[in-house]
Amino acid sequence: MVSKTEETQLNRLENQVDNGGGGAWEYLCLVRKLKVRRSEKVLKYGLSILNDLKKRSGLGSEEWTLYEQVAIAAMDCQSLDVAKDCIRLLRKAFPESKRVGRLEAMLLEAKGSWAEAEKAYSSFLEENPLDQVIHKRRVAMAKAQGNISGAIEGLNKYLEIFMADHDAWRELAEIYVSLQMYKQAAFCYEELILSQPTVPLHHLAYADVLYTLGGLENLQTAKKYYASVIDLTGGKNTRALFGINLNVLTPAFQCTSAIGQLAKGRNKEDKESLELQSLAATALEKDYKQRAPEKLSLLSTALKSLKVSS
Amino acid sequence: MAADLVLDTAIRDWVLIPLSVVMVLIGVLRYFVSKLMRSNQVPDAKIVKEGQLIIRARNLRAAANFIPPKSFRARRLYYNNEENGLLIVPKGQAQNPQAQMFSDPNMAMDMMKKNLSMIIPQTLTFAWVNFFFSGFVAAKIPFPLTQRFRSMLQNGIDLSTVDVSYVSSRSWYFLNLFGLRGLFSLILGEENAMDDTQKMMQMSGFGFDPSKSLGAEKDSLDIVQHDWALPKFEHRAEAVLRELAR
Numbered sequence: 355m356v357s358k359t360e361e362t363q364l365n366r367l368e369n370q371v372d373n374g375g376g377g378a379w380e381y382l383c384l385v386r387k388l389k390v391r392r393s394e395k396v397l398k399y400g401l402s403i404l405n406d407l408k409k410r411s412g413l414g415s416e417e418w419t420l421y422e423q424v425a426i427a428a429m430d431c432q433s434l435d436v437a438k439d440c441i442r443l444l445r446k447a448f449p450e451s452k453r454v455g456r457l458e459a460m461l462l463e464a465k466g467s468w469a470e471a472e473k474a475y476s477s478f479l480e481e482n483p484l485d486q487v488i489h490k491r492r493v494a495m496a497k498a499q500g501n502i503s504g505a506i507e508g509l510n511k512y513l514e515i516f517m518a519d520h521d522a523w524r525e526l527a528e529i530y531v532s533l534q535m536y537k538q539a540a541f542c543y544e545e546l547i548l549s550q551p552t553v554p555l556h557h558l559a560y561a562d563v564l565y566t567l568g569g570l571e572n573l574q575t576a577k578k579y580y581a582s583v584i585d586l587t588g589g590k591n592t593r594a595l596f597g598i599n600l601n602v603l604t605p606a607f608q609c610t611s612a613i614g615q616l617a618k619g620r621n622k623e624d625k626e627s628l629e630l631q632s633l634a635a636t637a638l639e640k641d642y643k644q645r646a647p648e649k650l651s652l653l654s655t656a657l658k659s660l661k662v663s664s
Numbered sequence: 665m666a667a668d669l670v671l672d673t674a675i676r677d678w679v680l681i682p683l684s685v686v687m688v689l690i691g692v693l694r695y696f697v698s699k700l701m702r703s704n705q706v707p708d709a710k711i712v713k714e715g716q717l718i719i720r721a722r723n724l725r726a727a728a729n730f731i732p733p734k735s736f737r738a739r740r741l742y743y744n745n746e747e748n749g750l751l752i753v754p755k756g757q758a759q760n761p762q763a764q765m766f767s768d769p770n771m772a773m774d775m776m777k778k779n780l781s782m783i784i785p786q787t788l789t790f791a792w793v794n795f796f797f798s799g800f801v802a803a804k805i806p807f808p809l810t811q812r813f814r815s816m817l818q819n820g821i822d823l824s825t826v827d828v829s830y831v832s833s834r835s836w837y838f839l840n841l842f843g844l845r846g847l848f849s850l851i852l853g854e855e856n857a858m859d860d861t862q863k864m865m866q867m868s869g870f871g872f873d874p875s876k877s878l879g880a881e882k883d884s885l886d887i888v889q890h891d892w893a894l895p896k897f898e899h900r901a902e903a904v905l906r907e908l909a910r
Contacts, residue, residue: 483709484709484712514713515709515712515713515716516712516716517713517716517717517720518716518719518720518723519716541735544731544735544739545720547727547730547731548720548723548724548727548728548730548731549720549723549727551726551727551730575732575894577898578894578895578897578898579894580901581894581897581898581900581901581902582894582897582901584901584904584905585897585900585901585904588904588908589901589904589905589907589908627898629902630898630901630902630905633902633905633906633909634905636905636909637905637908637909640908640909
């Protein structure tokens with residue numbers, strides 16, 4: 355996760371570099387440290403440093419790190435020739451290195467020679483079965499080939515050992531959602547909430563999955579998680595506000611709670627959630643008024659239709 | 665206090681400066697030697713897995729209140745059930761690190777190497793300093809100090825009448841031994857600087873027994889009271905929205 359201060363720093367540096375203010379190397383270092391994906395910029399500015407002999411020699415041994423960074427960025431941008439050149443230079447400098455071998459395998463992957471890349475990766479894994487990066491590359495490769503079940507299998511195997519890796523859990527959750535396997539996805543999102551309980555995005559995704567699953571209990575839980583997103587974001591998350599609206603006004607929710615109305619406690623909870631819904635609706639209206647006044651009418655009709663249908 | 669001692673400039677040239685230079689050189693040399701001897705060991709899959717498992721179980725314990733009760737109970741059962749829970753270590757399998765060390769000669773070898781690279785130069789330099797430089801008053805600190813600093817600064821001279829601000833040669837050696845970290849991080853790069861105090865800490869961290877910490881984690885997970893925090897969030901969200909609507 356990139357924290358707020360780091361993000362502002364990154365944006366500031368990017369702005370500065372974009373406008374020709376220098377500091378390209380610092381920018382590249384920050385990108386590498388935060389592991390953000392700005393491949394085009396990295397390619398552009400990294401190459402400009404590498405092509406400038408004076409600047410390049412000023413880096414000392416960091417030069418090779420930059421070559422690696424640029425090579426990966428180039429693969430991401432499909433400038434395979436650049437990547438190839440970088441890797442060739444790295445190979446010359448480190449003839450025995452496994453790290454360069456990994457880059458070569460990635461180049462194969464970028465070219466689309468899946469079988470060869472797979473062979474290279476498995477030979478690496480034989481040497482060191484605990485190489486996280488290579489496990490992840492294999493999953494990515496399976497996904498790129500459209501072999502979703504293979505990707506799931508790989509991720510599950512990976513998570514069996516590295517079960518505290520929340521990025522892998524998130525990837526798995528997203529894959530499950532794309533396959534409409536919501537129960538499994540819900541489990542993954544629970545795992546994510548456990549490892550990062552204060553990240554509202556996980557709560558939101560979990561609530562979405564629960565809402566999609568349906569059923570009274572899940573709907574009620576989903577409502578709670580939407581509420582927690584509202585709390586964690588200070589009511590700034592439009593999706594969560596809509597979520598509350600949809601959720602409380604869902605016909606199923608209303609119906610079943612009408613049955614349960616005999617119990618007094620239920621009744622009270624219902625009222626509360628209706629109140630929460632109306633509050634969310636006003637917050638939404640206010641937000642729309644401020645940021646997209648021309649769409650306000652759409653919003654009010656949508657909200658009205660929800661109310662009518664319930 | 666007695667009158668000021670006058671320190672011979674020869675002491676500066678032949679004790680103080682050589683001692684510091686030698687300490688720096690030894691530090692650099694040791695860095696390269698340990699780099700040469702470091703074996704690139706592949707961590708054991710089981711140990712990695714146990715470490716990750718402990719992190720995950722700890723996360724579950726810390727954030728238990730953020731997931732629904734049903735999910736929490738399912739997870740606790742997954743970790744703690746008597747038959748095949750993840751945190752249960754079968755009784756026979758729990759091996760103590762000592763036995764493990766004997767069964768795996770590599771481990772003992774690594775320990776030896778680490779020890780060698782640390783202890784041998786240290787004893788040698790200490791003996792060297794003791795032999796050549798014992799008993800010198802090598803430097804004077806430009807400010808007065810209390811008596812408590814005597815054992816730190818005047819190691820090796822047993823004179824209680826000497827002012828505390830004088831530093832003996834042996835103490836100068838110790839000050840260098842523990843205080844050169846900043847200089848090493850300049851010379852060798854940020855993460856390579858490792859002074860002896862840190863190394864000693866690492867040493868004492870050895871003998872860590874994963875099965876024990878698994879058991880401890882299981883016990884603490886057993887007594888976690890699940891109290892779902894989410895219902896409270898609804899009220900808080902309401903308050904937030906009210907604030908916003910105002």
